Amino acid sequence: xxxxxxxxxxxxxxxxxxxxxxxxxxxxxxxxxxxxxxxxxxxxxxxxxxxxxxxxxxxxxxxxxxxxxxxxxxxxxxxxxxxxxxxxxxxxxxxxxxxxxxxxxxxxxxxxxxxxxxxxxxxxxxxxxxxxxxxxxxxxxxxxxxxxxxxxxxxxxxxxxxxxxxxxxxxxxxxxxxxxxxxxxxxxxxxxxxxxxxxxxxxxxxxxxxxxxxxxxxxxxxxxxxxxxxxxxxxxxxxxxxxxxxxxxxxxxxxxxxxxxxxxxxxxxxxxxxxxxxxxxxxxxxxxxxxxxxxxxxxxxxxxxxxxxxxxxxxxxxxxxxxxxxxxxxxxxxxxxxxxxxxxxxxxxxxxxxxxxxxxxxxxxxxxxxxxxxxxxxxxxxxxxxxxxxxxxxxxxxx
Amino acid sequence: xxxxxxxxxxxxxxxxxxxxxxxxxxxxxxxxxxxxxxxxxxxxxxxxxxxxxxxxxxxxxxxxxxxxxxxxxxxxxxxxxxxxxxxxxxxxxxxxxxxxxxxxxxxxxxxxxxxxxxxxxxxxxxxxxxxxxxxxxxxxxxxxxxxxxxxxxxxxxxxxxxxxxxxxxxxxxxxxxxxxxxxxxxxxxxxxxxxxxxxxxxxxxxxxxxxxxxxxxxxxxxxxxxxxxxxxxxxxxxxxxxxxxxxxxxxxxxxxxxxxxxxxxxxxxxxxxxxxxxxxxxxxxxxxxxxxxxxxxxxxxxxxxxxxxxxxxxxxxxxxxxxxxxxxxxxxxxxxxxxxxxxxxxxxxxxxxxxxxxxxxxxxxxxxxxxxxxxxxxxxxxxxxxxxxxxxxxxxxxx
Numbered sequence: 001x002x003x004x005x006x007x008x009x010x011x012x013x014x015x016x017x018x019x020x021x022x023x024x025x026x027x028x029x030x031x032x033x034x035x036x037x038x039x040x041x042x043x044x045x046x047x048x049x050x051x052x053x054x055x056x057x058x059x060x061x062x063x064x065x066x067x068x069x070x071x072x073x074x075x076x077x078x079x080x081x082x083x084x085x086x087x088x089x090x091x092x093x094x095x096x097x098x099x100x101x102x103x104x105x106x107x108x109x110x111x112x113x114x115x116x117x118x119x120x121x122x123x124x125x126x127x128x129x130x131x132x133x134x135x136x137x138x139x140x141x142x143x144x145x146x147x148x149x150x151x152x153x154x155x156x157x158x159x160x161x162x163x164x165x166x167x168x169x170x171x172x173x174x175x176x177x178x179x180x181x182x183x184x185x186x187x188x189x190x191x192x193x194x195x196x197x198x199x200x201x202x203x204x205x206x207x208x209x210x211x212x213x214x215x216x217x218x219x220x221x222x223x224x225x226x227x228x229x230x231x232x233x234x235x236x237x238x239x240x241x242x243x244x245x246x247x248x249x250x251x252x253x254x255x256x257x258x259x260x261x262x263x264x265x266x267x268x269x270x271x272x273x274x275x276x277x278x279x280x281x282x283x284x285x286x287x288x289x290x291x292x293x294x295x296x297x298x299x300x301x302x303x304x305x306x307x308x309x310x311x312x313x314x315x316x317x318x319x320x321x322x323x324x325x326x327x328x329x330x331x332x333x334x335x336x337x338x339x340x341x342x343x344x345x346x347x348x349x350x351x352x353x354x355x356x357x358x359x360x361x362x363x364x365x366x367x368x369x370x371x372x373x374x375x376x377x378x379x380x381x382x383x384x385x386x387x388x389x390x391x392x393x394x395x396x397x398x399x
Numbered sequence: 400x401x402x403x404x405x406x407x408x409x410x411x412x413x414x415x416x417x418x419x420x421x422x423x424x425x426x427x428x429x430x431x432x433x434x435x436x437x438x439x440x441x442x443x444x445x446x447x448x449x450x451x452x453x454x455x456x457x458x459x460x461x462x463x464x465x466x467x468x469x470x471x472x473x474x475x476x477x478x479x480x481x482x483x484x485x486x487x488x489x490x491x492x493x494x495x496x497x498x499x500x501x502x503x504x505x506x507x508x509x510x511x512x513x514x515x516x517x518x519x520x521x522x523x524x525x526x527x528x529x530x531x532x533x534x535x536x537x538x539x540x541x542x543x544x545x546x547x548x549x550x551x552x553x554x555x556x557x558x559x560x561x562x563x564x565x566x567x568x569x570x571x572x573x574x575x576x577x578x579x580x581x582x583x584x585x586x587x588x589x590x591x592x593x594x595x596x597x598x599x600x601x602x603x604x605x606x607x608x609x610x611x612x613x614x615x616x617x618x619x620x621x622x623x624x625x626x627x628x629x630x631x632x633x634x635x636x637x638x639x640x641x642x643x644x645x646x647x648x649x650x651x652x653x654x655x656x657x658x659x660x661x662x663x664x665x666x667x668x669x670x671x672x673x674x675x676x677x678x679x680x681x682x683x684x685x686x687x688x689x690x691x692x693x694x695x696x697x698x699x700x701x702x703x704x705x706x707x708x709x710x711x712x713x714x715x716x717x718x719x720x721x722x723x724x725x726x727x728x729x730x731x732x733x734x735x736x737x738x739x740x741x742x743x744x745x746x747x748x749x750x751x752x753x754x755x756x757x758x759x760x761x762x763x764x765x766x767x768x769x770x771x772x773x774x775x776x777x778x779x780x781x782x783x784x785x786x787x788x789x790x791x792x793x794x795x796x797x798x
Binding site: 047048049050051077079080081082083084085114115116117224225302306309314315316317319320322323324325327328329331343344346347348349386387388391392 | 446447448449450476478479480481482483484513514515516517623624701705713714715716718719721722723724726727728730742743745746747748785786787790791
């Protein structure tokens, strides 16, 4: 659904985003999402061993299934900061809770930015009042702007649907362009909905939707310490609360997944330095895990990614990547396509003009299909190419 | 040992390298290594599922433990070329065998270059005579030049030692700059020695030496279809043949390993676009495999590699890479060093001036040490950084 960014609202939710000086001057870096009433909450987090302080805190709090606010800063990840970092995260939530007059445990927190530096806590605490005063229904776009780091554009997705006689809104925001890999391929994403839904049901739903969206993309194969997806459902739509046995659950899940898929693709398209998106589909695998292994082996090969950047018809690098994936792919049965163009079958290349391959590689979206001929399982993932700009952006990130 | 390239010789071996037009004009692309007598031979090959034709052929022939010649072309990998490609590889060896007057099965073959294109077999066959006529003891340097692709300098290592009263020479050549990862981190390497050694003993020795050298480096985490290491030992030194129970075997193994380590480091230093070498040592792991997993997670992280290129003191990316390695590293006990500089301990960063970190990162060789505090096993690997030139070199490789 096409709406202007400033007009995006979800009944019962307020948001704000301001500049407090964590990032360079002129950039928003602190955001607050707030539900007028305590909302049902669920979260999915990074599997990195070194989880950021915010992740550790949220994992504890979200277990209770309820939350009312999320405070988010960009410019500092508050990761690899030890016990002090954890205390900083707690203080952030406490400042919000006190100012609003709700319990600490109803406030969640997320951080993104440089790893290993203490959070400039005072700057944040000093601006909590401004943040709360600035809350408004149309503040979601400001909040999105404040959570961006190397993102080159904001990522907001918006869906409307009905549940029974009630109109329901789902709105997701996300940030992320680098450190993007499987198992939470986003840095941060927050989904606000006025749907009424039971906590256990929301948790299961979010996990499935994340598996089908954020867990199907890769920019650089690097897993972050801070990946966080949080959904708040405040029930303001007044629908009969969704449960695992609701007939309408499936339609809500489809809308939610669709919203997250939109955000996930937006992240790949905005992958650091990306000039194109590569959609990799692996079919005919014995297991879904095998299909994913092969797809990610292609997606994370620097040689494949640079070839796509240069529009170099060097499809042999894809063959090499598949062969190194750890799946015993039979050369005789495997086939490789760029769009509908067959490039490899029965163990060797098909005579195709270089120009035809190049013209496919020039597209903004290139579909790579691999048929393994081993079984019936498949997987599809999206990745970006590897350009000079990826190196430029990442060679001087902190300085 | 420092010798001028043109002066490198190994008793009983002849070599040559010429230009036959597989690569662009002015570049040698066909090499021949020849032993005056049948030599004991052993090989280690890529684990890629899609093995090049030359690899498939060599794996069969080397089992017999004897070889007398190796023909090598650069500019075309003869991989993903099916049965026709295999026949081409056989034809290459047959042309050499006939011209010299030895059995086909005594000739090995290796190829490197673009994957997925048929070999220009005629160009090769037409020049076999020139190749054989050009054989000379000092031809090793020409052969090395002819096997290079994106290498920016030749890689030759030379060791002399004595076994009993006999002087023994070990000379290794290698090519490789990209598609460099564990499990044969070289594209091609050939080692010539006049030592006398039993075949089973040589095979075991080569495997161990490769594990300690070529299997400890990474440029881009991409595993090739063509990786090949072949050793020929012609016995011309006249030493009492080495067996598994020889007292002197250990010294020979050390010299061989040292030679291969020299080649391996030379490959990393010449990694596509590399501006520095990063030596990653992981200590205190429960198993060697865990230590290697953590080391490679760091070595293959594009974010870590670009940070080293930019001398960006962003050590938090190493923490993120370690945390994603699949090893349950305890944050509390882990420590991270750049050279002797402690950067992380007890779960958080140590206050170190940015300038001190930057000055370490400016070095040609940066030592990264990770102490896991989980056990007593360790691993050390070498990798290169990720620069603009890596992208430049690989975005337009075939065109």
